[in-house]
Amino acid sequence: MTSGTDSSRRSVDALDARLIELLEAEPRIGVLECARRLGVARGTVQARLDKLVSRGVVRDFGPRVDPAALGYPVTAFVTLELRQAVGHQPMAQRLARIPEVLEAHTVTGAGDMLCRIVARTNAELQDVIDRVLASEGVLRATTVIALAEQIPHRTLPLVKEAASG
Amino acid sequence: MTSGTDSSRRSVDALDARLIELLEAEPRIGVLECARRLGVARGTVQARLDKLVSRGVVRDFGPRVDPAALGYPVTAFVTLELRQAVGHQPMAQRLARIPEVLEAHTVTGAGDMLCRIVARTNAELQDVIDRVLASEGVLRATTVIALAEQIPHRTLPLVKEAASG
DNA sequence: CTTACACTGGTCGATATGACCAGTGGAACG
């Protein structure tokens, strides 16, 4: 009773999307309950999940930690200009040693790297930025503080889009 | 046999941190196995976990989806300048309708909003940005493309820092 | 037509879960 899904061409199909959506909404329900709610056999859900994970679409099911609840309510995005001589790799390694640096990308444009940084207070944010600036090769740091999270990190709409489009 | 942990003052203590670390590394192991590895009773792990969740430190255990594996390998950060007249809230709602917008913050500085956007190709990125620009109230969009993810989104070092510091 | 594959629907034993409980030690407080 194939429902016409073809998981070989598109990376996710409608069933995959519904499965991810379901897990996103209620992560604790388990395979059996998923199967019931999606109206398919349990083995099918199991196979789908395994494939999603092995294909890398679903990275993991680790705990999502909220920095604010941890005591780090200040978020900032810092753009770094680097001296040409210093490579991105060693720079990234130095940044990685600073726990408050949650994320870093190399980017196009005037800046060379874009980092997401958190801190306990604005004052401590300054400390963190100073620590970043202390790294060799950083010429300049431009900081914007995130005032509010208008859209929290999400992927669900994208999953649905990928399944249907 | 209290191990001297005081979870009332600091938001997380050493045991919490080890628990989160363990779950981050191997999300599938379950409460019992956690208890064994941490060398505490199972009930303790259960209580800690419940509290971490209820306190909001751990948001959830939902699947972490990788946009790249979904077919959206292009990431960009877009800074929006808005017309003063248009509020941030309605703007965020319009942005939320675009699946490729994964995240949006209001920020300080020249721009008003900073968004994380993904796309299948650079060409499609242009389409997405056009869709963003089509929203009423957007005066200007400045885009930087993420070339490489030097530090993937992480919170573990922060958790350890919060537990010790 | 034949092959390949996905899904079905059933069973199996092993294991984890979440709920209890009484007891104990430490820390804070009066």
Add this chain to the structure above:
DNA sequence: CGTTCCACTGGTCATATCGACCAGTGTAAG
């Protein structure tokens, strides 16, 4: 100094899920 509160212990319990199997069947592609 005694009391109270709280976290942790270590034990049991019934229930539910897990992950593994299996043969059978439909669709789709070659």
